[in-house]
Amino acid sequence: MEESEPLLLPAPSDNDSSSNYAPISYTHSPRPLRDLPFLVLFLLLSLSTFALGIFSIVRHNPNHSSSSFTYDFNSSSCISTHLSTNYSFLKSANLNKNLIWTLVTTALLSVPIAFLLLSLLRRFAAQLVYATLPFLVLIPLSLDAYWFVACTISPSCSRSFPLPYRVLLLVFLLLLLALLLWILLANWHRVRLSVHILRVSAAALADNLPLLAVLPALALGLLLYLGPVIVFLVYARLNGRVVPKHKGSDGEYYCEWKEERWVPAYYALAVIVMIWSSAAMVEAQVYVISGTVAQWYFAMEGTKPSRSVRTSLRNAFGPSFGTVCFSGMLVGAIRVVRAIVDSTKREESAGGFVNLILRCCANFFLSAFDFVNKFTINFAAITGEAYCSSAKMTYELLKRNLLSAVFVETVSTRILVGIIFVISALYAVADCAILKAVSALGSEIYLVAAIAWLLLFVVLAYFVHVLDNVIDTIYVCYAIDRDKGEVCKQEVHEIYSMLPISRNHSPPLSDRTPVIV
Structure with missing residues (x-):
């Protein structure tokens, strides 16, 4: 590492608005x-979802199939025909043993591959990137050329x-x-x-390895909950009765299954709870990552905080669980609205000036x-503030320190996605x-x-998601340092100080090469 001058942060002036704010730090x-x-x-x-769900199991009607009922004109009702139902099950095709062994092997190897990737990013980030x-261009180019030749040789494909x-298509x-x-x-x-950002973020994650075990455990807990x-x-669908229904003017009747009135409302309630719970669990994972990394960042040089993951879990599902739920509710609602907007774009009937205005407003x-x-949510995990206070204080914090409220370095995430794409593709070629x-x-x-390839890519994409949140957390911690005029991690300041203020801003040429080599 070359010698570099100590990083000097500008002291706020007397008329600076930052002097009106209390200093921000991690709340222990x-x-x-x-x-x-x-x-x-x-x-x-x-x-309510669980209570009504248990009620639906207790009250479900075992005679839910209308095909076993016929209309009786004498009683003017549907009666059971007591037909013996013979179920014929199709013999499922035998799964190819090569596919099973390949998936099992890939699942087992994905964990050491993820740890190997973390180690390489920590020690040899530049060499890895x-x-x-080059493979980001060579692999698609090779697949494109291979497809072109194979399709030309194959008579059916060429026809x-x-x-x-x-x-x-080739061109x-x-x-x-x-x-x-x-x-x-x-x-x-x-x-x-981005190479240096990835390296320092990988070092932060490597110092908090329990995160890689706790976060999948939270996802498993969500599955057990849902x-x-x-x-x-x-079982809610089985709550109802078979009723006669008039077919037409000819006087014919047939039997039809009719759900109870509360069933559609329960479906809506359960879907809302499932969406909210899934979004809240994602926000809880981000909260745990941010709280753990923030404790690592603000710890004294040469020391490592103890039980940082446990503390973050206790805060996420304790005092700040309301904040996590609030954030999950907003994120879940926004995802539903975004899905609706995207679906209207694909529908031909969604044309017209009014629909265009509505889509623009929604976007x-x-x-x-x-x-x-x-x-x-990163700021809330660090300070323990409520959601609205965290949103306001984060924006003011970044604005006071001339930092972007929406931009860290998207190139880092894209490079990570490119790396796992190449690793997964090389693994698929070796497997083939x-x-x-x-x-x-x-x-x-x-x-x-x-x-x-898809299975390994999904597992490594989860690793990228964790590392991406580590990058965001370090960015907020760096902003807090700047706001207080302190330097908790010198290496982080040397790297993050070169981030552009916005997407259209680039640092001066003299600042484009980090001092750390």
């Missing part, structure tokens, strides 16, 4: 309850896909790869900066929420070669390799 003391009304609302909805970037269309993909290469070269200084709700939804409010919500050597499969080998 017992935290008060925050956003209690949203916690109470979440608990009430959850308890620079070695991976269904004529040569002019194959050439057109189009080549232009996309050329555009990707140009973007990489045009943003090369940001790639170099499992009974799914069972309740199945504006969605963008405004992203602007306000960015870093809010092994299957060709030891199995008698034909073209099914490519399907097995594609599924293995």
